[in-house]
Amino acid sequence: MTSRMLLSALFPLALTACGKSENNADDMTGMDMPKVAGKAADKDAVVLSAQQITDAGIELALPNVGGIAGAIELPGVVQGDPQGVQVVSATIGGRLVSLTRNLGQTVRQGDPLAIIESREAASLKAEVEAARARADLGQSNLRREQRLFAERVSPEQDLVAARTAATEAGIALRLAEQQLGATGGGGGAMNRIAMRSPISGQIIARPALLGQTVDTNAELYRVANLRRVTVQVSLSPADAGRVRPGMRVEVSAAGRRQDGRVTFVSPVLDDNTRLVLLIATLNNTGGLWRVGEPVTAAIMLPATGDRSVTVPSTAVQSVEKTTVVFVRTRSGFRAVPVTTGRRNGDQVTITSGLNGAERVATTNSFTLKAELGKGGEMDMG
CATH class of the missing domain: 2.40.30.170 (Efflux pump adaptor protein, beta barrel domain)
Structure with a gap:
């Protein structure tokens, strides 16, 4: 077959294919196409990350099961x-040379709150330095004895003695460091120790005064989360x-x-x-x-034997004439249609739609209602 005859045969097929492509495109205009990745494909779903939920101030709660x-x-x-209130006390006696926080200020765990100047602090730090020097010397002697023993210059008993001395020096160093650490450590100068916050929270009491001489265990601050x-x-x-x-x-x-x-x-x-x-x-x-x-x-x-489900009234919203409660899902929330019954104070009885095991949005649930009209994905920018 010549090239001209081949082109004549393929030309009608090409026209037919183009026609089918255009018809298919027209047919698909009425179909529900999947939404772009990141958008909620379900019209009743709101896509939110855990951080967005926190930023929006949305609080969660389990429904109450059982009538009142x-x-x-x-x-x-x-x-x-009781687990959120801690006292910061002086771990050694001495003079307060710095108080870094005032009432109402926030602190993080480990922040220095006070610095105490004390002869005891100087002794503890000096003991650590001396123990560190002895430990370094013990390690140096051990390396030298290991080399001499390998060269058959020194007997094995000298190597054993050097290893024992190095081990004991290391133990003494760790003990000195732990004793210093028990007081708080730090503080800058050799004779100063820093008192640190044991938890993150807010200063609710400060009985200490700058320049005051305090005894061991004297209360300096009280921190509350x-x-x-x-x-x-x-x-x-x-x-x-x-x-x-x-x-x-x-x-x-x-x-x-x-x-x-x-x-x-x-x-x-x-x-x-x-x-x-x-x-x-x-x-x-x-x-x-x-x-x-x-x-x-x-x-x-x-009430005995009553298994009715109740939620706070702030959890109940109306969306397009349908009463819903927003239930937490892996990707955010879903608006679940419910039927409500009587009210008892700020509690609403749910007669159908919930089984009591769901986590529902209570505080600021109205923001989720607003998001349904935006395609189900919250813009926190």
Whole structure:
């Protein structure tokens, strides 16, 4: 077949292929195409990273399972989390030559808060330097004896003695360093020791004064991490028998209200009051509560046999005439349609849509509602 005949045969096929390509393109205009990577393919989903959730101030909580039979309402006092309040005390006696933080300032774990000038500090640091010198000398002698023994100049007993001396010098150095480390170490000059913060938090007390001479164990600062606080309540033995750890506690004071959880119910009575101590824990990331503040704590007693699911009213949103709750997923949140029942204070009963095991958005859930209209991906820029 000549080249001209071959071109004549292929030309109609090319026209047919072009026609099919154009028709296919027209047919696909009405199809739902997948969204660009990074966008939410589900119209009910909001794509958010963990950092974006934190930056948006969205808080999560598990729904309450079980109806409320009643509440025990009692006065309480806000206290710092026992694990979140630490005292910075003087590890050696001496004179305070520097105090680096004032009340209210934030600190990080390991930050130097005070410097003490002391003869004891000078002795400890000198002992470390002397022990280090002895350790270096022991290692030098050991290397020399190893070389002499290898050359058959020195007997084995000299090598053993050198190895023993080097080991003992190393042990003495580690002991001296640990003794210095127990005081805090650092401080710059030979006779100075730095007192460091044991935790990250905020300075809530500073009884020390610059230039003051302090004894060992004298309190210099008090540091508190108040991201979590506790509420202490005293219960009668009869009421304490109806309360269990994990129950919801509604804490209120001066126009503020927040839910917490019972974390401890004392198994013994107070010797003086003959009452039972109850401790509830609150999330205080926003600094809503102050230590020592009087509050009212309502302990919610669940109804026997009731498995109804309730969520805070702030978790319930309306999207296109549908009532939804935003449930946490691996990639963000999903708007789950729910049916609501009665309200009890700031709690809403969910009659269908949730089983109680989901983590739902409570605080600032309205921002997720707004994001659904933007394609489901939050722009934090």
